Amino acid sequence: MARPPGMGRKFKGGKPPRPPPDDLIGTSAQKLVTTTQGIWEITKREGSLVRRFTKDGVDEIKQSFPYVWRLFKLVLALNPRRTVLLVIGRLVMSILPSTRLRVQGAFIDLVQDAIDYGKLDRTRLLRLASLHMLIHVLEEAISTLLESSNAVIERRLGEKLDLELMRAHLKLDLVSLADPAVTQKFQDAERVCRSTGNGGFQQIMQVVDVFTSVTGILSQVTTLSGLVSRRLWPLVLISTLRPLLHAAGMLGGGVFGARITDPLYQRMSTVKSFATNPSLRQEIKVFGLSDWLVKEYEAASTALGVVSLRFQREEGMWSNIGNFVEAFTTPALYITTALQSQKFKISLGTLNLLQSTTEQIIRSTSKLLTRSENVVSNWKVVQSFFECCDMAPAVHAPSGGGKDYETAEAADGRKGMKIEARNVRFAYPGQPEVLHDVNFTIQPGEMIAVVGYNGAGKSTIVKLLTRLFDCTSGELLLNGTNIREYHPEDLRKRTAVLFQDFGKFVPMTIRENIAVGNIPAAMYGHQFTIEQAAKSAGAASFVEALPKKYGTNLTKSREGHFQPVSTHDTASGDLSGGEWQKLALARGIFMRASQSDLLILDEPTASLDPKAEFDLFAQLREVRRERSCTTIFISHRFNTVVNADRIMVVEEGRVVEFGSHRELMDGEGVGRYRELYELSAGAFLEQESSREKKRPSTAVSVSTEQE
Ligand SMILES: Nc1ncnc2c1ncn2[C@@H]1O[C@H](COP(=O)(O)OP(=O)(O)OP(=O)(O)O)[C@@H](O)[C@H]1O
Ligand SMILES: [Mg+2]
Structure with a gap:
């Protein structure tokens, strides 16, 4: 088992007994004995x-x-x-x-x-x-x-x-x-x-x-x-x-x-499944894998040799x-x-x-x-x-139902949620620590951009703020009170979030995919409708172009976009990456209908085109103008980051810089933001345009020469 399923080696037949399989239900492991018969592993x-x-x-x-x-x-x-x-x-x-x-x-x-x-x-x-x-x-x-x-x-x-x-x-x-x-x-x-x-x-x-x-x-x-x-x-x-x-x-x-x-037999099954797997079809064609797959199957089959796939039931001597x-x-x-x-x-x-x-x-x-x-x-x-x-959940409400949540107000009058992280450390269950000593304070109503390299811990901070996990040590304070003192359900009503790895509810309609953001609002009617949320997220135009509009059933399509899944429902299908992101955004915005105090958007524009991205930030400003709330958005796009009041730079599980674009560019901090900014496409374009500005003199001189 430990040996990788290498090609070209001889099948030896018998193997030493293996530990009892744990997927066999019905008895404790120590009472089972496992032996091998050909390619069969028999448990008695x-x-x-x-x-x-x-x-x-x-x-x-x-x-x-x-x-x-x-x-x-x-x-x-x-x-x-x-x-x-x-x-x-x-x-x-x-x-x-x-x-x-x-x-x-x-x-x-x-x-x-x-x-x-x-x-x-x-x-x-x-x-x-x-x-x-x-x-x-x-x-x-x-x-x-x-x-x-x-x-x-x-x-x-x-x-x-x-x-x-x-x-x-x-x-x-x-x-x-x-x-x-x-x-x-x-x-x-x-x-x-x-x-x-x-x-x-x-x-x-x-x-x-x-x-x-x-x-x-x-x-x-x-x-x-x-x-x-x-x-x-x-x-x-x-x-x-x-x-x-x-x-x-x-x-x-x-x-x-x-x-x-048997690894060789499993290799044969795997190769065969690749050949018929629709999600691998394009790679198989483009990478030209057909011959390789056939050869791999044949090699495994030759190495396995002629073995019986039927196993003999031993009924016993008696x-x-x-x-x-x-x-x-x-x-x-x-x-x-x-x-x-x-x-x-x-x-x-x-x-x-x-x-x-x-x-x-x-x-x-x-x-x-x-x-x-x-x-x-x-x-x-x-x-x-x-x-x-x-089973009782590990993240649970405090005894007595928890503290009542009240909206906080900053000195400048902006309202929202005040967030303070004090020496926060966190490790996913059974994994090494990913957040080490995180410290920051976000004022009510502030708009914060979070930047940092892949794997720095940005999304993990979101998971702690939404209380999907509790920090392993340190304190996370919301409006001055430890997050654990609130009822998780109460807190979730105050938070609207778009996850980076957002879920796709399929098969379900577009309407339902947005409504899940706030079921009570969808059920009992709210001023802020699903259509408005879709409009704010820039999803309305493509949804309304569909034959069944918001009633379109979204199904995971195997072949591409908008493949009919049945003859009765020709308006079913999958969406493009950007369209899905717009729907997820609409869901996040629809959550806001419950008047949440914290809006978190984890890479909301990753799949959006520049116009959709511009529109989103215009809408975000609109949403924030209607009712002030603390906003945190994570982004790798620096043209959006500069819109934030302050920018938090996360590196290897720590907040290494926190300040406005100007402050961080002017060298207040360790210079990490500036480094990231200069690496970004925006800075690249800026450099290009400054080069362009210098170029005319050369061009002129060339043309002068030509003259
Ligand atoms: N569910 C999980 N279980 C175990 N480890 C995880 C889990 N999610 C993330 N990690 C690990 O935690 C670290 C931080 O991940 P996180 O998703 O917070 O990074 P990020 O800063 O959001 O990166 P990106 O820019 O790629 O989105 C990574 O090393 C990652 O592998
Ligand atoms: Mg992330």
Whole structure:
């Protein structure tokens, strides 16, 4: 695994055992053993099923049962009547097969009597026929009823679990969700919402099935015990021999999971997926990768050699012996019965009953054993599900609901949010520190531009200001109060933000993509409409040119722009990078409709053309004139930066300069801003134009020479 999938090396076949796969759910890792069979990695449980079931099972039951009980209560609360009916129905269904076998046995005896002695007990015949039919009708009716109840409860439960997991996910903050353990737990929990496999409904039904298997077995044993007491035990032994050996095979082990992890095989799959991936199509054409991809596939395939992609299920020695013995058991049973007919005095009906019941018991018992083990190990996902639901966010509101937010006012009368960073340090979860000792003060109503090299930490400061993360040390004060003392929701209402890595809500309409910035304003109508926001962001012109305007459904297009996604909706498609940015801007401006005190724009003009950029700043001035607010915008374009009241220069996680364009150009500071400015296109043009100014004299002299 550690070796890169290099080409041209020989496939060696066997590999040393690997650590147990962690994506196999249902048991703790130390109980799995992994071996390799060809290109397959086979995982088995350690020890026999009986040992695992008795020893480890108890611990697992103790740990997970409270969660399963919680799930059962949830099912019961959703539809109590149907759930109870479902349980009763399954119980009745479990005892019907053995009853049917008894009736069948009695039937055969009756027919045998009629053949042997020419006598027929008509009343008994009628009773048995009615009973047989009744069992059949009952089975049919109950299974139809169970099917419809299953479908109703399963659907409602699926929706309920989906909703609970959605809530759990949405409740958590970015810090918690950045934790791989949390992500893994959510992935496990997701299985409970599915309708198959480990789905919540299946889990509960599996528990019910364990009980119904027990009742089924009990009814079969009752039948058999009657036969044993009639000294028929040698026959019972012969007929149970094969199923017993088969069960022994099952108890011995069995494959738990299998997967292909061979790097060469994976390389082949990767190369094949590249060839058919629409998002790589243009690169494949332009870089001329077709031949290379084919060669890579062939090289990996040659190196892998001829291996079977099918893996052999090992059923175990006992099972194989069982299959062999099967050829002898039926004749042995008949021969013994025939030879000892006077001793056993067994009728054909009883012989049939004996044979069928023993088969049924052994089948049910082995099913019960594996089912019980699977049930208990599958409970882990139920546990994960409820653990996810119970998880508390790391970024949370202070106890008591938090301090009330009040707009601040600067000495010059401008209003907005006052922001102070004091010795702020920050590291993304599990990562090295990216902000080291950040200090700055922004006055209410100020317009601040933030500049700095890529990776300096500018967007990270935005993430702290919007409280997506909390700083690891130091203090962030808003209007003199620590950011942690406000309710995060309250604070978010006061902040409008356009993220650099803004989200695209697809498939959704243009209207919805703007409305998500301020759902209450969109729902309850506000003075500031979606159309106005689009206009301010410069998005209105291209939106209104679309056939469905704001109702255009935005879908991730595979081929290009405005590809119809279906024949019914020809106005669906994707947008260009700049158009998306304008929509995101409109969303940010629409957030302002809630009268926020802080407007943050992280590289708002990165994809905008010069006219759109000019218009944006004109609109920004307009928005700020209507109602004063603190504005922070991050930009690499110095023609926009010069518009700011002050400029903050961030370098390697520190604020190295903070002042007006003039101050920083005049050398107040360490000269970093000036350096960046001079490197920028604006300064380049300035230099060019100053060169141009000097050039005419040369031109004149040349022309003079020509004259
Ligand atoms: N979610 C994250 N998890 C881990 N590290 C991150 C994450 N986001 C950013 N970083 C790292 O933090 C550092 C600062 O990133 P940040 O996005 O704040 O830079 P920036 O100044 O906005 O850069 P740019 O000009 O490219 O937008 C970088 O080294 C980056 O790799
Ligand atoms: Mg950034």
